[in-house]
Amino acid sequence: MKKYNPVIGNMPHILHGADYNPEQWIKWKDEIWPQDMRLAKKAGINILSIGIFSWSMLEPEEDVFDFSWLDEVMDMLAENGIKADLATPSGAKPAWMGKNHPETLRVERNGVRNEFGGRHNACLSSPYFRRKVTQINTLLAERYKDHPALGMWHISNEYGGSGDSSCYCPYCRAAFREFLKKKYGSLDALNEAYWTTFWSHRFTNWEQINPPMPAGDTNLHGLNLDWHRFTTWQYIDFYRLETEPLKRITPDKKCTANLMNLFWPINYFELARELDVVSWDNYPLWRNSEKDYEVAQNTAFLHDLYRSLKQGQPFMLMESCPSAVNWQPVSKIHAPGAHLSHSMQAVAHGSDTVQYFQFRKSRGSSEKFHGAVVDHEGQGRTRIYGEIVQTGEALSRLDAVVGTTVPARVAILFDWENWWAYTDAQFAHNDNKAYDEIVREYYRPFAEMGIPVDIVDETCSLEGYDLLITPLMYMIRDGFDEKIRRFTQQGGTWLTTCITGYVNDTDLCFLGGFPGPLKDVLGLWEEELDALYPEDENCIKWREKSYRGFYYCGLSHVLPADEALGQEASVEARYGKDFYAGYPAITRHQAGQGQAIYVAARMEPEFYRDFLGALADELKLRRVLPEIPYGVEVTSRTDGEKEYVFLNNYLPREAQVSIGEGGLDLLSGKEISGQVNLSAKGILIYQRKFS
Numbered sequence: 247m248k249k250y251n252p253v254i255g256n257m258p259h260i261l262h263g264a265d266y267n268p269e270q271w272i273k274w275k276d277e278i279w280p281q282d283m284r285l286a287k288k289a290g291i292n293i294l295s296i297g298i299f300s301w302s303m304l305e306p307e308e309d310v311f312d313f314s315w316l317d318e319v320m321d322m323l324a325e326n327g328i329k330a331d332l333a334t335p336s337g338a339k340p341a342w343m344g345k346n347h348p349e350t351l352r353v354e355r356n357g358v359r360n361e362f363g364g365r366h367n368a369c370l371s372s373p374y375f376r377r378k379v380t381q382i383n384t385l386l387a388e389r390y391k392d393h394p395a396l397g398m399w400h401i402s403n404e405y406g407g408s409g410d411s412s413c414y415c416p417y418c419r420a421a422f423r424e425f426l427k428k429k430y431g432s433l434d435a436l437n438e439a440y441w442t443t444f445w446s447h448r449f450t451n452w453e454q455i456n457p458p459m460p461a462g463d464t465n466l467h468g469l470n471l472d473w474h475r476f477t478t479w480q481y482i483d484f485y486r487l488e489t490e491p492l493k494r495i496t497p498d499k500k501c502t503a504n505l506m507n508l509f510w511p512i513n514y515f516e517l518a519r520e521l522d523v524v525s526w527d528n529y530p531l532w533r534n535s536e537k538d539y540e541v542a543q544n545t546a547f548l549h550d551l552y553r554s555l556k557q558g559q560p561f562m563l564m565e566s567c568p569s570a571v572n573w574q575p576v577s578k579i580h581a582p583g584a585h586l587s588h589s590m591q592a593v594a595h596g597s598d599t600v601q602y603f604q605f606r607k608s609r610g611s612s613e614k615f616h617g618a619v620v621d622h623e624g625q626g627r628t629r630i631y632g633e634i635v636q637t638g639e640a641l642s643r644l645d646a647v648v649g650t651t652v653p654a655r656v657a658i659l660f661d662w663e664n665w666w667a668y669t670d671a672q673f674a675h676n677d678n679k680a681y682d683e684i685v686r687e688y689y690r691p692f693a694e695m696g697i698p699v700d701i702v703d704e705t706c707s708l709e710g711y712d713l714l715i716t717p718l719m720y721m722i723r724d725g726f727d728e729k730i731r732r733f734t735q736q737g738g739t740w741l742t743t744c745i746t747g748y749v750n751d752t753d754l755c756f757l758g759g760f761p762g763p764l765k766d767v768l769g770l771w772e773e774e775l776d777a778l779y780p781e782d783e784n785c786i787k788w789r790e791k792s793y794r795g796f797y798y799c800g801l802s803h804v805l806p807a808d809e810a811l812g813q814e815a816s817v818e819a820r821y822g823k824d825f826y827a828g829y830p831a832i833t834r835h836q837a838g839q840g841q842a843i844y845v846a847a848r849m850e851p852e853f854y855r856d857f858l859g860a861l862a863d864e865l866k867l868r869r870v871l872p873e874i875p876y877g878v879e880v881t882s883r884t885d886g887e888k889e890y891v892f893l894n895n896y897l898p899r900e901a902q903v904s905i906g907e908g909g910l911d912l913l914s915g916k917e918i919s920g921q922v923n924l925s926a927k928g929i930l931i932y933q934r935k936f937s
């Protein structure tokens with residue numbers, strides 16, 4: 247198992263920090279800034295992200311710059327032993343730019359150009375905007391390249407922002423056409439890929455092609471898909487523009503861009519390849535009730551995704567909130583103990599940092615009631631500040647964990663391109679395709695069993711996994727069928743569901759039956775797909791127990807041996823109802839040294855628990871602990887020799903967990919073993935030998 251370098255090379259600690267916006271308090275800086283430093287140090291804060299929304303303070307008028315206040319902030323951080331995660335300011339541009347250069351403002355999908363306002367409201371193709379971004383990033387890098395506070399670079403903020411993140415201006419349309427020319431080479435190839443003869447849409451000139459817009463075309467699914475790919479490419483291209491001067495002037499400083507949740511507009515697997523380290527902003531809807539276990543599982547899925555974006559390399563929890571998130575539908579405060587629990591969940595899944603938005607709560611504007619390290623009270627006398635100090639103390643005991651990773655042998659597919667194409671396709675449940683819901687239904691049992699999981703897309707390597715699960719793999723991107731074929735040949739188990747292998751990567755249906763090029767590996771073909779109304783269900787009996795199938799029911803036929811690698815698939819369960827009673831519902835097919843399993847319907851949670859539990863036993867998948875009570879998450883990180891086991895109780899009541907031989911409790915410094923008690927929202931982290 248690999249041990250990775252610390253996020254900031256010379257700081258082998260789990261970093262603790264926040265977004266810091268001292269320029270908001272510049273009028274009171276003599277009083278507030280020293281207070282900030284005192285409170286930061288007391289909380290063990292060693293990194294602060296600065297300058298994220300500072301463009302209007304750094305360049306108050308066009309080409310008039312003022313770095314004096316930032317010089318003071320950088321010096322102050324250095325004096326206090328705190329590293330700056332210094333931001334490029336492109337996330338929000340100054341008002342003068344919107345007024346003087348309206349072509350820098352984004353044109354929305356309705357074709358109307360925005361006024362100045364909000365954030366992320368920029369056209370990434372605008373030559374002026376690009377020139378100004380290069381200019382200010384170069385000035386920042388030149389000015390602070392040798393500054394002792396400079397730790398790393400925080401590129402822009404939450405690329406994409408709100409809306410669909412795209413700009414539909416003439417510059418962007420032209421760039422889109424260039425992107426398509428490069429991809430297809432000829433209009434004939436594009437017309438074929440998009441099946442444009444349907445509805446008489448054949449293009450005879452590149453200039454006829456526009457982005458998908460309500461006033462024009464939204465039903466050319468191949469075009470829709472390419473627009474998503476183009477949008478991703480635009481952000482990657484813009485990231486390269488932003489980082490060019492930084493990489494040139496400060497080549498030893500890492501760059502990150504803070505990502506968000508499952509962000510529909512940008513394929514994060516693609517963008518992450520560009521980043522030196524992945525970071526993300528985590529704002530779950532914690533409930534302070536029994537429901538928090540489900541919230542924790544959904545959050546765990548995201549942490550695992552962000553770790554997997556760079557093949558297990560530790561990521562950064564760039565933003566989180568120590569209490570109420572003011573913009574959520576219900577802005578609930580966090581119960582005592584919750585903050586440490588939520589923070590440690592990120593570390594347990596592979597984060598090497600715990601950071602917040604923001605350090606000092608703003609006095610005005612939109613996030614003035616968003617939880618922060620320092621409240622409007624200002625002196626650190628709040629309950630939340632106390633919990634942040636406690637978290638800082640706990641993190642200071644986890645130096646050994648830095649650079650370790652999570653030993654996953656199970657991979658679950660979450661593929662952005664598949665998500666776009668499958669959601670866009672008109673069939674089955676057009677009201678809610680439920681892609682990420684169904685992917686998470688397969689994830690949860692592993693979380694409950696304490697079996698680590700990586701999240702992969704179709705471009706990822708499958709080396710090192712025993713089990714690959716590909717729910718709703720509607721699209722088989724070029725080459726992924728071969729990867730799956732090789733994976734099973736070499737002994738891997740591939741589990742897939744209905745709606746697998748319907749289309750290729752330009753959204754053209756495979757001919758000859760689904761799942762297209764993987765029929766022989768799966769040993770069956772799916773002839774029809776039934777979409778069920780909410781009041782309908784089927785019944786599927788597996789190993790003497792009946793389970794509810796709902797939402798989707800795939801109608802499939804087992805292929806004869808000569809079309810299925812020489813062996814027929816065995817049917818483990820059949821539908822019990824409707825005209826397709828007796829059709830296969832679960833099949834298993836020997837494929838090379840491995841096997842391929844098909845689950846035809848969306849199933850109730852108990853089925854996933856039972857079925858995946860049995861499969862985990864059959865494949866001898868390693869569980870961190872053999873028995874885990876409901877509501878407790880058990881995960882681990884390792885460098886291949888030592889293992890750091892994290893227990894986290896999400897329920898508002900005590901839990902008992904048996905940890906067997908146990909090991910060294912990293913927070914108390916004592917040896918522990920046998921039965922341990924976890925308080926409500928309690929955590930435990932111990933070290934043992936990895937085996």
Ligand SMILES: [Zn+2]
Pocket residue numbers: 352353369370371372413414415416417418419
């Ligand atoms: Zn544009």
